[in-house]
Amino acid sequence: MTHPRLSAARLPAWLAADLPRADVGIVHIGLGAFHRAHQAVLTQEAMLVEPGPWGICAVARRNGRLVDALVEQDHLFTVTERGAADDRLRVVGSVREALLAVEQPDRLATVLSEPGTRVVTLTVTESGYRHDPATGRLRADDPDVAADLAGGPPCTPVGQLVGGLRRRRDRGHPGLTVVSCDNLPDNGRLVGRLVREFCARRGEHDLVEWVDEHVRFPSSVVDQIVPATTDADLARVAEALGLEDRAAVVGEPHRRWVVEDDFTAGRPAWDAVGVELVADIGPHQAAKLRLVNGTHSALAHLGLLAGCTTTADALACPAIAHFAERLLSTETGPSLRRFGLEPDEREVGALLTRLANPRIAHRLDQIAADAPRKLPQRLLDPAVDLLVAGVEPRLICLAVAGFLHQQDFPVLALPLPLRESRVFRALVADAVRRIDQDGVVATLHRIGRS
Numbered sequence: 266m267t268h269p270r271l272s273a274a275r276l277p278a279w280l281a282a283d284l285p286r287a288d289v290g291i292v293h294i295g296l297g298a299f300h301r302a303h304q305a306v307l308t309q310e311a312m313l314v315e316p317g318p319w320g321i322c323a324v325a326r327r328n329g330r331l332v333d334a335l336v337e338q339d340h341l342f343t344v345t346e347r348g349a350a351d352d353r354l355r356v357v358g359s360v361r362e363a364l365l366a367v368e369q370p371d372r373l374a375t376v377l378s379e380p381g382t383r384v385v386t387l388t389v390t391e392s393g394y395r396h397d398p399a400t401g402r403l404r405a406d407d408p409d410v411a412a413d414l415a416g417g418p419p420c421t422p423v424g425q426l427v428g429g430l431r432r433r434r435d436r437g438h439p440g441l442t443v444v445s446c447d448n449l450p451d452n453g454r455l456v457g458r459l460v461r462e463f464c465a466r467r468g469e470h471d472l473v474e475w476v477d478e479h480v481r482f483p484s485s486v487v488d489q490i491v492p493a494t495t496d497a498d499l500a501r502v503a504e505a506l507g508l509e510d511r512a513a514v515v516g517e518p519h520r521r522w523v524v525e526d527d528f529t530a531g532r533p534a535w536d537a538v539g540v541e542l543v544a545d546i547g548p549h550q551a552a553k554l555r556l557v558n559g560t561h562s563a564l565a566h567l568g569l570l571a572g573c574t575t576t577a578d579a580l581a582c583p584a585i586a587h588f589a590e591r592l593l594s595t596e597t598g599p600s601l602r603r604f605g606l607e608p609d610e611r612e613v614g615a616l617l618t619r620l621a622n623p624r625i626a627h628r629l630d631q632i633a634a635d636a637p638r639k640l641p642q643r644l645l646d647p648a649v650d651l652l653v654a655g656v657e658p659r660l661i662c663l664a665v666a667g668f669l670h671q672q673d674f675p676v677l678a679l680p681l682p683l684r685e686s687r688v689f690r691a692l693v694a695d696a697v698r699r700i701d702q703d704g705v706v707a708t709l710h711r712i713g714r715s
């Protein structure tokens with residue numbers, strides 16, 4: 266059955282009542298599933314508590330279908346919070362404009378430069394920053410970075426940011442705050458460094474000075490599982506709403522955002538809706554990346570070898586579930602002692618329940634994609650900390666072996682302490698051999714019993 270499209274005019278009154286339709290104050294670069302389920306919802310909630318000009322201009326890179334869908338729907342879309350037992354559907358109206366970065370570079374630079382724009386948020390994936398994780402510097406040999414540095418219409422997020430900041434400075438408008446929400450350690454400092462490096466490589470040292478004085482780059486940690494939307498999700502939303510929503514997203518009910526409290530030009534009342542504003546992001550970031558994302562990556566690399574498709578499938582396998590519980594309680598959890606954090610049994614249980622939600626189809630191949638950029642902060646840094654504390658990271662090495670098993674050649678750039686660690690290399694080699702010989706499930710069984 267076909268349904269009419271979601272739009273402001275068609276929205277049932279009970280849903281329309283809760284929609285703030287504010288002027289743009291935030292530009293979000295990276296209009297993917299996550300932004301719609303997370304920051305767009307929290308910003309809407311914040312504006313309901315404290316009204317203000319915090320509407321969002323959401324910027325996609327190439328996904329014209331998504332931008333068209335939003336424009337056709339008056340920028341409205343639904344978010345389904347899918348718990349283990351039921352769904353909660355809501356309509357989101359905090360997005361006020363949607364742009365395609367590569368086709369509308371001038372409009373993007375203008376929105377970034379407008380005085381009303383006071384915050385820029387980013388979710389452009391780990392590879393979107395185009396940096397070398399080992400040095401934290403821009404990959405100037407990346408063709409897109411090179412084209413941006415040469416002054417073409419910017420196609421990388423850093424090039425886009427610099428274009429907007431330059432125009433802002435030239436127009437004499439005040440500074441703003443850039444908040445990275447990607448799963449990267451020190452994400453704020455990383456973007457700040459890349460923006461300055463980009464300007465310096467172009468010889469724009471005066472712009473570096475302006476950025477130093479007028480732009481803040483707080484780091485942030487986000488946590489909510491939001492898989493890519495499927496056709497089945499879209500059909501379910503259409504049935505529930507009686508309207509077709511081509512920009513719908515589905516995520517788990519858990520939603521967390523921790524941000525360094527360093528804003529130069531104001532922000533929505535996010536703190537009134539549960540966003541944690543903190544002075545030191547370090548422990549929050551390490552805990553999230555190691556516990557949530559570390560477990561995800563381990564499940565992905567071992568679960569795919571075991572023939573599983575989603576995190577829920579993987580955790581339905583007793584050997585993998587036992588492995589995940591031990592990974593958290595004996596390795597990634599204890600690795601956080603360096604940050605003054607102690608493993609907590611209840612937290613481990615709650616996390617595994619989240620990841621096992623059978624109604625959230627989080628595909629392991631989506632999590633496993635781009636692994637060389639994810640594994641360092643998720644599993645390799647904890648391995649370093651365990652080795653320093655005299656503990657063998659045997660389970661982490663199994664997950665790394667699972668990753669190497671799917672590769673034709675070792676593509677992983679190991680941190681120096683692991684490259685030099687004979688223990689680490691021997692543990693990984695042994696894990697690869699065991700998986701080869703016995704298969705992944707039997708290997709996990711054996712390790713589980715030892």
Ligand SMILES: NC(=O)c1ccc[n+]([C@@H]2O[C@H](COP(=O)([O-])OP(=O)(O)OC[C@H]3O[C@@H](n4cnc5c(N)ncnc54)[C@H](O)[C@@H]3O)[C@@H](O)[C@H]2O)c1
Nearest residue numbers: 295296297298299326388389390393421422447448490491
């Ligand atoms: N999905 C989740 O569960 C989740 C949870 C926590 C954090 N995150 C973070 O958010 C990121 C994105 O996740 P997602 O689910 O939205 O992925 P997604 O693939 O749905 O969206 C990523 C978006 O970033 C865009 N992008 C990349 N480079 C860009 C550029 N130069 N200019 C504009 N847009 C650009 C892509 O085109 C895409 O629209 C993740 O990589 C992660 O760092 C995601």
Ligand SMILES: O=P(O)(O)OC[C@@H](O)[C@@H](O)[C@H](O)[C@H](O)CO
Nearest residue numbers: 448487488489490491558561632
């Ligand atoms: O989104 P990525 O590709 O950085 O990582 C995949 C998942 O581990 C990640 O999206 C988690 O679901 C998320 O970080 C949970 O908060």
